Amino acid sequence: MKQTNLDTTPLFSTVQLGPYTLKNRIVMPPLTRSRSTQSGDIPNDLMANYYEQRATAGFMVTEGTQIEPRGQGYAWTPGIYSQEQIEGWKKVTKAVHAKDSIIFAQLWHVGRVSHTSLQPNNAQPVAPSAIAANNVKVFIETTSGGGVLADPSEPRVLSTEEVSELVQMYAQAARNALEAGFDGVELHCANGYLVNQFMSEHTNQRDDQYGGSLANRLRFLKEVVAAVSDVVGSDRMGVRFAPLFASTDETRVYLGLVESNPHHTYIEAVKILEKAGIAYLSIAEADWDNAPDLPKDFYQAVRAEFSGRIIYAGKYTVSKALKVLSKGYGDLFAFGRPFIANPDLPERIANNWPLNSADPITMYGGTEVGYIDYPYYQK
Numbered sequence: 001m002k003q004t005n006l007d008t009t010p011l012f013s014t015v016q017l018g019p020y021t022l023k024n025r026i027v028m029p030p031l032t033r034s035r036s037t038q039s040g041d042i043p044n045d046l047m048a049n050y051y052e053q054r055a056t057a058g059f060m061v062t063e064g065t066q067i068e069p070r071g072q073g074y075a076w077t078p079g080i081y082s083q084e085q086i087e088g089w090k091k092v093t094k095a096v097h098a099k100d101s102i103i104f105a106q107l108w109h110v111g112r113v114s115h116t117s118l119q120p121n122n123a124q125p126v127a128p129s130a131i132a133a134n135n136v137k138v139f140i141e142t143t144s145g146g147g148v149l150a151d152p153s154e155p156r157v158l159s160t161e162e163v164s165e166l167v168q169m170y171a172q173a174a175r176n177a178l179e180a181g182f183d184g185v186e187l188h189c190a191n192g193y194l195v196n197q198f199m200s201e202h203t204n205q206r207d208d209q210y211g212g213s214l215a216n217r218l219r220f221l222k223e224v225v226a227a228v229s230d231v232v233g234s235d236r237m238g239v240r241f242a243p244l245f246a247s248t249d250e251t252r253v254y255l256g257l258v259e260s261n262p263h264h265t266y267i268e269a270v271k272i273l274e275k276a277g278i279a280y281l282s283i284a285e286a287d288w289d290n291a292p293d294l295p296k297d298f299y300q301a302v303r304a305e306f307s308g309r310i311i312y313a314g315k316y317t318v319s320k321a322l323k324v325l326s327k328g329y330g331d332l333f334a335f336g337r338p339f340i341a342n343p344d345l346p347e348r349i350a351n352n353w354p355l356n357s358a359d360p361i362t363m364y365g366g367t368e369v370g371y372i373d374y375p376y377y378q379k
């Protein structure tokens with residue numbers, strides 16, 4: 001991210017998010033780092049240290065955290081369904097609160113984006129329809145102890161009854177998050193994972209009440225939002241979408257974005273969130289090289305339909321954040337890779353100091369290297 005002499009003060013005003021007053025508008029978005037303790041996918045002291053370093057952010061969301069064993073699609077990602085995991089997360093929330101930040105848990109279920117080796121009893125992953133994810137790799141553990149990329153396995157279809165059970169699993173995970181000391185939860189409804197698989201006509205070809213019409217495809221989202229809201233309160237929850245509809249490139253089918261009318265799909269989904277009164281909507285924009293911006297009419301439509309806070313992310317520069325803030329489209333701005341590499345990111349932004357860049361080799365799995373050893377700025 002290039003730094004210039006920008007007036008960054010608008011990013012440093014306090015802002016209300018549900019019941020919380022955030023110290024700045026800079027967000028650490030969910031970032032999978034695959035460093036939980038094995039066996040059991042348990043959050044640990046190393047993770048607490050990593051989050052504590054980055055509690056310079058006004059608002060933080062944990063890495064995707066599986067709500068049940070079948071919800072895992074990559075090796076060593078943490079869970080939030082066992083008592084040991086809840087105890088592990090308490091270390092993280094305690095460390096972050098001591099540094100005066102606010103942290104939500106990102107509740108994650110990967111659905112079909114998984115591999116039999118990550119599933120209980122090496123079963124098939126579960127999904128709305130039996131359509132395998134292609135053009136995507138998952139990260140699995142090997143017997144030699146390392147990690148390796150693999151194609152997702154062929155999923156099996158969830159029965160209607162199992163879909164209702166999953167709604168309750170989200171509610172239970174939200175209960176666990178509160179027990180672990182989180183300030184709230186974010187539902188991962190982005191990037192082609194389970195909720196997104198229900199939303200997309202490409203991945204959802206069901207003929208029960210969860211498939212077919214748009215209202216049916218949005219039913220799972222609606223039920224999960226309602227069930228989680230009953231547990232944590234609508235003002236302590238957010239939802240993350242990745243509309244990504246600037247491209248209809250077939251190679252990105254796995255993201256579930258090949259839809260006849262994504263603008264309509266996502267604006268209808270936003271209306272559900274508005275009705276539920278949730279605290280925020282997080283929008284992950286396309287983040288690959290040369291990614292197109294979201295169309296202006298989409299930013300405007302989201303703002304018109306949603307009265308809560310809006311977080312944007314996806315290759316954001318400080319100047320883009322300032323521009324989107326000044327136009328009134330977004331309220332908070334998340335920086336992913338910059339936060340991986342700069343624990344003191346807000347201070348660097350405030351002072352226009354240069355940024356470290358993130359090392360892709362140490363992103364997923366491994367030790368403290370490339371995790372808690374990124375240097376703070378030295379004058």
Ligand SMILES: Cc1cc2nc3c(=O)[nH]c(=O)nc-3n(C[C@H](O)[C@H](O)[C@H](O)COP(=O)(O)O)c2cc1C
Pocket residue numbers: 029030031032033062063064106188190191240284285287313314315316334335336337338363364
């Ligand atoms: C290593 C890595 C892990 C990520 N893990 C998650 C995740 O668990 N959940 C999620 O919603 N997004 C995840 N993302 C997406 C980021 O939250 C963010 O949207 C993306 O990195 C774009 O922001 P950036 O360009 O500032 O890095 C991940 C991104 C990276 C680079």
